[in-house]
Amino acid sequence: xxxxxxxxxxxxxxxTPRYNQYARQFxxxxxxxxxxxxxxxxxxxxxxxxxxxxxGSKVVTxxxxxxxxxxxxxxxxxxxxxxxxxxxxxxxxxxxxADEDYYDMLPEPEDEENDxxxxxFGLTNTSRLGCQIxxxxxxxxxxxKIPQATRNMAVDGFVPKPH
Amino acid sequence: KKHKIFLKMMTSVVxxxxxxxxxxxxxxxxxxxxxxxxxxxxxxxxxxQAHITQTPETTTRSSATISTLDxxxxxxxxxSATVTSSTTTSSETSRPVRxxxxxxxxxxxxxxxxxxxxxxxxxxxxxxxxxxxxxxxRSGVAPDHQDVKSVQTRFxxxxxxxxxxxxxNVHVGRDIAVGELRRLYTIIVxxxxxxxxxxxxxxxxxxxxxxxxxxxxxxxxxxPGAKRGYDLKGSTAAIIGNGNVAIDIARILARRIEDLDQxxxxxxxxxxxxxxxxxxxxxxxxxxxxxxxxxxAELRELQRMPNVNxxxxxxxxxxESDAGELKERVNLRKYDLVKKIATAQPDPTKKNIIxxxxxxxxxFDGDDSKLNSLVVEQNVLVGGxxxxxxxxxxxxxxxxxxxxxxxxxxxxxxxxxxxxPFDSRSGIIPNDHGIILDGENPLPGLYTAGWIKRGPSxxxxxxxxxxxxxxxxxxxxxxxxxxxxxEEEKTGDIVSLLKKRDVRYVDWNxxxxxxxxxxERGEKRGKIAEKFVDIREMxxxxxxxxx
Numbered sequence: 001x002x003x004x005x006x007x008x009x010x011x012x013x014x015x016t017p018r019y020n021q022y023a024r025q026f027x028x029x030x031x032x033x034x035x036x037x038x039x040x041x042x043x044x045x046x047x048x049x050x051x052x053x054x055x056g057s058k059v060v061t062x063x064x065x066x067x068x069x070x071x072x073x074x075x076x077x078x079x080x081x082x083x084x085x086x087x088x089x090x091x092x093x094x095x096x097x098a099d100e101d102y103y104d105m106l107p108e109p110e111d112e113e114n115d116x117x118x119x120x121f122g123l124t125n126t127s128r129l130g131c132q133i134x135x136x137x138x139x140x141x142x143x144x145k146i147p148q149a150t151r152n153m154a155v156d157g158f159v160p161k162p163h
Numbered sequence: 164k165k166h167k168i169f170l171k172m173m174t175s176v177v178x179x180x181x182x183x184x185x186x187x188x189x190x191x192x193x194x195x196x197x198x199x200x201x202x203x204x205x206x207x208x209x210x211x212q213a214h215i216t217q218t219p220e221t222t223t224r225s226s227a228t229i230s231t232l233d234x235x236x237x238x239x240x241x242x243s244a245t246v247t248s249s250t251t252t253s254s255e256t257s258r259p260v261r262x263x264x265x266x267x268x269x270x271x272x273x274x275x276x277x278x279x280x281x282x283x284x285x286x287x288x289x290x291x292x293x294x295x296x297x298x299x300x301r302s303g304v305a306p307d308h309q310d311v312k313s314v315q316t317r318f319x320x321x322x323x324x325x326x327x328x329x330x331x332n333v334h335v336g337r338d339i340a341v342g343e344l345r346r347l348y349t350i351i352v353x354x355x356x357x358x359x360x361x362x363x364x365x366x367x368x369x370x371x372x373x374x375x376x377x378x379x380x381x382x383x384x385x386x387p388g389a390k391r392g393y394d395l396k397g398s399t400a401a402i403i404g405n406g407n408v409a410i411d412i413a414r415i416l417a418r419r420i421e422d423l424d425q426x427x428x429x430x431x432x433x434x435x436x437x438x439x440x441x442x443x444x445x446x447x448x449x450x451x452x453x454x455x456x457x458x459x460a461e462l463r464e465l466q467r468m469p470n471v472n473x474x475x476x477x478x479x480x481x482x483e484s485d486a487g488e489l490k491e492r493v494n495l496r497k498y499d500l501v502k503k504i505a506t507a508q509p510d511p512t513k514k515n516i517i518x519x520x521x522x523x524x525x526x527f528d529g530d531d532s533k534l535n536s537l538v539v540e541q542n543v544l545v546g547g548x549x550x551x552x553x554x555x556x557x558x559x560x561x562x563x564x565x566x567x568x569x570x571x572x573x574x575x576x577x578x579x580x581x582x583x584p585f586d587s588r589s590g591i592i593p594n595d596h597g598i599i600l601d602g603e604n605p606l607p608g609l610y611t612a613g614w615i616k617r618g619p620s621x622x623x624x625x626x627x628x629x630x631x632x633x634x635x636x637x638x639x640x641x642x643x644x645x646x647x648x649x650e651e652e653k654t655g656d657i658v659s660l661l662k663k664r665d666v667r668y669v670d671w672n673x674x675x676x677x678x679x680x681x682x683e684r685g686e687k688r689g690k691i692a693e694k695f696v697d698i699r700e701m702x703x704x705x706x707x708x709x710x
Contacts, residue, residue: 054631079280081273081317081624081627082317083313083314083317083623083627084310084311084313084314085310085313085316087310087313089308089310089311089313090311090314090622090623090624091622091624092623092624092627111463112463114496115458115459115460115463115496116460118458118459118460118492118493118496118497119458119460119622119624120624121624121625121627121628123492123493148631149628149631149632
């Protein structure tokens with residue numbers, strides 16, 4: 001019943017294109033849309049993503065080229081929200097790339113991604129949206145950290161000045 | 164050395180002799196900010212009750228609807244200083260811990276998700292005043308932003324978890340009292356959002372044609388009970404405020420009908436918009452572009468509308484302190500976009516959205532009690548970076564802007580829930596990282612999340628972290644709340660209480676009936692859905708198949 005409902009909801013609520021439809025014509029890379037899983041070649045090489053989770057634990061995943069990190073997270077039961085289902089309309093899949101070298105290897109974010117990152121909680125210089133990081137051979141072994149709220153930080157990013 | 168606060172059911176706070184503890188003091192900041200401040204360390208060497216003990220006098224105010232709990236002597240329990248918060252310690256064979264979440268918006272759902280992530284043996288009942296779930300995702304997010312609404316899929320997933328039950332059309336305070344909830348549930352989380360408006364009362368604010376943004380949004384989103392009656396036949400609209408809601412209204416007023424008529428926008432609104440003559444829309448902000456609350460994404464969307472010019476009324480200027488604020492990327496990117504927009508050439512065939520900064524309305528003027536213009540004073544910013552205030556610039560003249568309709572978009576505000584402490588100035592429930600406070604005393608088992616906890620700021624995603632914080636607080640108290648010796652077990656079910664009281668609640672299947680019907684009605688008109696505006700109709704449709 002859940003599967004039916006999930007597909008039903010996706011069909012209804014993703015039907016109307018948002019303004020982004022115009023914007024994307026000018027972009028180079030296309031944001032991933034939530035859709036049916038692609039055909040996977042069993043023999044295709046798999047690349048590693050290392051995850052540092054909110055509770056401090058580590059998970060290692062392997063997947064094929066072309067999938068984005070939000071998809072990988074959900075396939076592996078990793079607690080990363082994707083509220084807008086990879087349509088660049090939220091910042092809940094925000095991840096922090098642990099190594100600057102890997103960060104630099106990723107293609108530059110588009111305006112739309114940067115606009116969403118602006119609103120992300122705990123933004124850093126190596127932050128990206130998980131749904132926009134596409135797994136490739138070049139970034140095999142990338143480590144990403146899922147931001148965790150700390151007690152001293154307000155959820156809208158405000159950090160109180162110490163007395 | 165770890166240290167925790169132990170909560171006793173008599174709401175006194177006790178800690179062991181010689182232990183240090185950190186108490187997070189709640190110091191109210193200005194509305195819209197999270198209501199916590201620095202951590203202060205304090206030591207105590209006495210084993211007796213801490214100085215924050217709830218006195219009988221203060222109990223009466225809130226205990227009228229909070230049932231009194233068993234008296235227990237305030238001895239330190241022998242449990243260890245650390246509390247394992249990663250998993251519950253209640254055994255799998257024991258009854259599930261009953262949790263009630265009041266409010267089925269993003270905060271409520273993300274709280275449920277975080278609780279389910281940490282606990283297997285729980286039963287979570289989500290109560291919602293409207294028959295329909297999802298809060299502002301359904302009634303706040305604009306109809307031309309359907310991809311933002313796709314978070315409903317996630318919320319549906321949570322609702323379908325076997326540990327979760329949904330009860331729509333149940334209004335806490337009207338259909339059931341908080342005291343009754345306390346008898347049914349071990350843990351209650353209030354996530355009721357901000358149902359009211361911040362008011363602007365200046366001369367002329369009662370004129371015909373002056374409206375609150377929130378009411379207009381509720382109307383175009385078919386929220387039951389929304390105010391109707393907006394005259395858009397004039398040529399000019401003004402919106403007071405610089406948040407995303409102000410931008411939403413500007414955009415909806417400017418949108419081509421063909422970009423709206425297939426959405427789930429109210430059909431009544433569509434007809435009014437079809438006949439609208441509005442060509443100029445002024446968006447008026449009290450502070451400068453660097454302080455504007457709207458998101459860069461929203462401004463960019465305006466810029467890209469094919470039938471709209473975005474104009475900046477005065478060339479954007481920066482105060483000294485602005486330079487400090489521009490060190491933050493979010494501010495810099497926003498300001499850069501405003502600067503870019505200021506250089507664009509307007510096309511006279513298009514509609515105009517005009518951005519005004521450093522202006523505050525001082526009065527609305529009219530003719531025969533109908534609005535025809537507004538007067539603004541010009542402001543200057545004073546103060547250091549991140550602490551700038553707008554004050555009237557005495558050297559600058561007042562300006563008159565002719566307009567036919569005004570929308571006041573200066574913020575939402577929380578409403579009090581009977582039986583729950585409330586700070587009416589800021590419109591939030593006083594709390595400490597999510598546990599509700601009565602004065603200085605934490606109320607055991609009562610928590611809050613979302614806008615009613617931190618004020619009406621942030622986006623849908625902000626609630627992921629807000630809820631996480633509240634649930635972390637709940638987990639740190641879990642052992643005290645759940646494994647209480649002598650505490651009477653929560654018996655009874657809300658279902659029998661609601662039935663006895665003849666409350667026609669809507670369960671999840673009932674909501675799916677409503678949704679199905681809305682989509683069918685929509686299909687007949689070429690829209691993705693034709694939403695119901697009448698609660699009775701919703702309830703009738705939801706109970707179609709039931710006896």
